[in-house]
Ligand SMILES: *[C@@H]1O[C@H](CO)[C@@H](O)[C@H](O)[C@H]1NC(C)=O
């Protein structure tokens with residue numbers, strides 16, 4: 001019995017370096033995957049990749065000013081879309097961008113916000129990514145969503161679609 005325990009312990013101790021090696025391998029692989037993604041993304045002029053944990057996005061933060069529909073048209077003209085941010089991790093990537101349209105609006109049905117990929121905004125996520133009190137449809141035509149619309153906002157708000165703002169295009173790669 002005692003010998004068996006000793007043998008098992010020995011196996012554990014001896015195989016620890018193998019386990020460590022595997023972890024290193026895994027880390028290196030993750031790093032390589034990120035750099036492959038980054039290289040792919042950078043091939044598109046103006047785009048670069050952003051990472052939060054295991055989540056990656058290929059974005060172009062456009063510094064010129066366009067209204068929502070013109071921003072949307074521009075993104076699709078370079079085979080991208082206004083940014084779709086359906087997870088908390090993706091929202092963390094987008095937090096720093098100032099006064100930027102993203103791909104979220106309730107143009108089709110008042111009060112039902114849809115992403116640029118056609119899916120409906122999840123209620124739980126909605127409560128986390130909008131600035132407190134937003135979306136509020138303060139003016140009836142506040143149908144489009146922007147990040148850090150006002151300098152003191154660190155989250156999303158609905159605002160007037162005809163306003164000229166920066167915008168975030170996203171490549172799905
Ligand atoms: C955005 O601007 C264009 C002109 O550049 C105009 O034709 C369009 O109606 C505007 N869209 C909105 C929502 O105001």
Ligand SMILES: [Ca+2]
Pocket residue numbers: 134135136137138142157158159
């Ligand atoms: Ca609003």
